[in-house]
Amino acid sequence: MIPRRGEVWLVDLGTTAEVRPAVVISIPVDDGGRGLATLVPHTTSPRQSRFEASVSVPFLQAGVFDAQSLITIPHANLVRQLGTLGNAQLSVVERAVRLWLGLPATTAES
Numbered sequence: 001m002i003p004r005r006g007e008v009w010l011v012d013l014g015t016t017a018e019v020r021p022a023v024v025i026s027i028p029v030d031d032g033g034r035g036l037a038t039l040v041p042h043t044t045s046p047r048q049s050r051f052e053a054s055v056s057v058p059f060l061q062a063g064v065f066d067a068q069s070l071i072t073i074p075h076a077n078l079v080r081q082l083g084t085l086g087n088a089q090l091s092v093v094e095r096a097v098r099l100w101l102g103l104p105a106t107t108a109e110s
Contacts, residue, residue: 002028003037003078006090008060010079011039013071021060021082022071023093035075040065040093053096059083067096 003009003024011022022039029035044063046052052064059082085093098105 001075001078003075003081004028004084006085006087008042008057008082008085009039010082011041011071011073012077012079013041013073014077019079023065023085023090025070025093025097026072036072037075037078038070038072040067040097041069041071042066043069051096051100053093055085055089055092057083057085057089065093065096067093067100070097070100 005024005027008021008023010019012019021042023042024037024039026036026038040053042060042063043066044061046054046064049068051067053067054064056062095105
C-alpha cells in the first residue's frame with residue numbers, strides 16, 4: 001500500500017491521540033525511500049483558525065483539515081483509505097499548509 005497525495009486515510013495516531021481521517025500531502029516514496037507519509041489531520045472541532053481548510057466531501061463528517069497538526073507517520077499506521085480529494089479541494093488544504101509553514105503562495109493565490 002503506497003498512499004498517494006490527495007488521498008484521505010483513516011490513520012492510527014497512537015495511544016495519546018485516536019484514529020482519525022487525514023489527507024496525504026507528501027509524494028509517494030520510491031524503493032529507496034522510507035515508508036513514511038506526511039498528512040494533515042481532519043478534525044470535527046474547528047477553532048476558526050486561518051490554518052484550517054474546510055473541504056466538503058461525502059466520506060467525511062463536517063469539519064476542517066488542521067495544517068497546524070501536520071504529521072509524518074509510517075505507512076503501517078494507515079488503517080484504510082476513505083476517498084480522494086479533487087484538485088480544487090486539495091488546493092484549499094495546500095494553501096493552509098503553505099500559510100502555516102510560511103511558504104510563498106502560488107501564482108493563482110497571489
